[in-house]
Amino acid sequence: MPRFLEVQAPDHGVRLITLYRPEALNALCTELLAELANELSSADNDPQTLAVVITGNRKAFAAGADIAEMAERDLVGIFNDPRAAHWQRIAAFSKPLIAAVNGYALGGGCELAMCADIVIAGEEARFGQPEINLGIMPGAGGTQRLLRAVGKPLAMQMVLTGEAITARHALQAGLVSEVTQPELAVERAMQVGRSIATKAPLAVRLAKEALLKAGDTDLASGLRFERHAFTLLAGTADREEGIRAFQEKRPAQFKGC
Structure with a gap:
């Protein structure tokens, strides 16, 4: 305790x-x-x-x-x-x-x-x-x-x-x-x-990590990390849900996967 x-x-x-x-x-x-x-x-x-x-x-x-x-x-x-x-x-x-x-x-x-x-x-x-x-x-x-x-x-x-x-x-x-x-x-x-x-947990985690990279690495390395993280998120179910929810004009239900 x-x-x-x-x-x-x-x-x-x-x-x-x-x-x-x-x-x-x-x-x-x-x-x-x-x-x-x-x-x-x-x-x-x-x-x-x-x-x-x-x-x-x-x-x-x-x-x-x-x-x-x-x-x-x-x-x-x-x-x-x-x-x-x-x-x-x-x-x-x-x-x-x-x-x-x-x-x-x-x-x-x-x-x-x-x-x-x-x-x-x-x-x-x-x-x-x-x-x-x-x-x-x-x-x-x-x-x-x-x-x-x-x-x-x-x-x-x-x-x-x-x-x-x-x-x-x-x-x-x-x-x-x-x-x-x-x-x-x-x-x-x-x-x-x-x-x-309420946001997609994996996107939040990678976005935080990318933002922190800006403070401790050079711009080119930071941009590479950002693009890599952006690409990884393309394979997640939450990305599909986010896009579908936007198109259907409803709140997204993210699952963290």
């Missing part, structure tokens, strides 16, 4: 995972990260889960790493840190991952939000990488994903000053896709997830 997560069964194909460590503003201790990685692995293997929404609470999505835990590790401890493997498993989640962010998303919290494919932010959300204030730097994707998301100038400013940005600034910069009233962030994320869950 997860200790630091609250998990709801899939609702119309969408599983809701809530980080639950309120006394520490959902700071990402090793155990929490392990539980989250395990839960996402379970969701990946569950045919009833077609998308996942991850959220925190009104005050904090996640306010960073667990500093007390980090302070106990020396160079060797950081080198052998089990959290790196947990982060890799979280980033490898193959289904759509949507973050509903309210309050603080700082340090590891911002890095976790950037692992999501879509970020819905409440108006009061704040995003930042303040590690520089502790004499360190981001270590779970905060330099690489942030620069790819918002560009060099803003990423440099955020990482080198440690200053956070508002939800509206994050929207303008491309870090989030929508800004809502705080009380609507989770419901809007669930709506987006439920919309995705």
Whole structure:
């Protein structure tokens, strides 16, 4: 039974995972990260889960790493840190991952939000990488994903000053896709997830993979992957159903095959 997560069964194909460590503003201790990685692995293997929404609470999505835990590790401890493997498993989640962010998303919290494919932010959300204030730097994707998301100038400013940005600034910069009233962030994320869950699962999975290729490969390689994935989908029953449903002017009933 997860200790630091609250998990709801899939609702119309969408599983809701809530980080639950309120006394520490959902700071990402090793155990929490392990539980989250395990839960996402379970969701990946569950045919009833077609998308996942991850959220925190009104005050904090996640306010960073667990500093007390980090302070106990020396160079060797950081080198052998089990959290790196947990982060890799979280980033490898193959289904759509949507973050509903309210309050603080700082340090590891911002890095976790950037692992999501879509970020819905409440108006009061704040995003930042303040590690520089502790004499360190981001270590779970905060330099690489942030620069790819918002560009060099803003990423440099955020990482080198440690200053956070508002939800509206994050929207303008491309870090989030929508800004809502705080009380609507989770419901809007669930709506987006439920919309995705009505689509053909194989097409969603390959489309996500193709989009991610754009961030870590050259254009020619990305185009080859895209065309290969497009061709593979031509052999699926869902493609036939999608075209037939369009021609018959009815909702498609996709089966994931």
